[in-house]
Amino acid sequence: MTVSIIGAGNLAWHLVNVFEEHDLRVAEVYSRKKKNAESITGYLYDVNIKSDLDFSNSPSKLFILAVSDDAIAEVAKALILPNDSILVHTSGGKAMDVLNFAKYQNPSLTIGVFYPLMTFSKGIKVDFKQVPLCLEAENDVSLALLRKLAMSISDKVDNIDSEQRAILHVAAVFSCNFTNHMWALGKEIADDASLDFEMLKPLITETFKKAMKAEHPANVQTGPAVRDDFSTIEKHRNIIKEDEELLSVYDSLTKSIQDWYQ
């Protein structure tokens, strides 16, 4: 299978890598700035670096849009693709139909989604076999082709439609983005009192392990909120009372935990 990748960010870097590892040919990589595309394809011996969106002479059947969410519509509008090719985006946050902007230009296209449910950092390889790939396509033939590609690089391939993917994205915001922010706030609280955040890492690690092993993270919830320890809650509120923002987060999450276990 021959694919072209539009974008040269973290995800594009990982895709180029994993496709190359599995002998899937990346024919083209596009970036507005040519040197970005060059920087992620240095080791490929036969790749066409593009800084324009005219792919009319491309040997590829599949075009993977790996650009930021905000750029998807704009790039889709400007794409010139060969007839009957498949165009997918890689976003958890956008519905498949944002790619209709490309279909207006070329109605012979099939659109779809190839969403890796993972966070990527440039230069740090991940074990792609463990990365869930969420697939969607307009028709079964294209879905089958995406599935074949996906299963050659990952053991965790699922058909997920746009509505489900949006919900998965919300779940990821809670489970990952908000969680990370809780750690940031924890470090801020420690730093402000000249306490070393390193002291908390063994407990954080153990909490993480327990939650991942539990049938439900709720089954291993601890802390003053779950045991209705109002005197400790008041003591905590008093400690952080001068930071209204922090207090409001504390109150909101304490209430949410209390309501869960009521």
Next chain:
Amino acid sequence: MTVSIIGAGNLAWHLVNVFEEHDLRVAEVYSRKKKNAESITGYLYDVNIKSDLDFSNSPSKLFILAVSDDAIAEVAKALILPNDSILVHTSGGKAMDVLNFAKYQNPSLTIGVFYPLMTFSKGIKVDFKQVPLCLEAENDVSLALLRKLAMSISDKVDNIDSEQRAILHVAAVFSCNFTNHMWALGKEIADDASLDFEMLKPLITETFKKAMKAEHPANVQTGPAVRDDFSTIEKHRNIIKEDEELLSVYDSLTKSIQDWYQ
């Protein structure tokens, strides 16, 4: 060193274990229900199981109160200890001076705190060498004795006074309790849409690893809030709008993240 442990819960079980491993003698274990104390000391050949709080004939110099936060004051009031002994509690949430209830009965006591910053589950051993032990005592002699005991079982021993410990406890609530609740909410959102929470675990794991490795978790924050992606935020709010509680958590944390990166 000879110690006595008052309590027979998860922490008591771990302390009995780790002291025994390091040839520190546990002379007595108290539990209101004798069989609880027996269940955690089955392998000790020379321990006095007690269900009353009269320790006047104890061979121990150090008494470790490992009961729930709510029970500390009540048990402290009822304790009868040998003169000149040291009494510590093991709570992150309570100040040292809650043990003054014991000093009223016996002014010759020295009070202190021996707080392991960790979550314990009965039956699952932890590597105590990695557990931060936070120490406090009324005087330097007792602190030195606590320190000697602590350093024989852990590589991470710190002097932390009651005020710092309270702040550390707040930081732990954010970093651990609230984080765990975020995972619970993430699972609930996934479950409600018949999506498998397992799909999110690789991303959660990667997020955890990144945050722990980063100089500051805030440096690796991702998601719609940090990039001011208002259309995704509105889409998410729309998805969860029927659950007021969840929406209020979403709004509170989104605002907190936005304010952080402003």
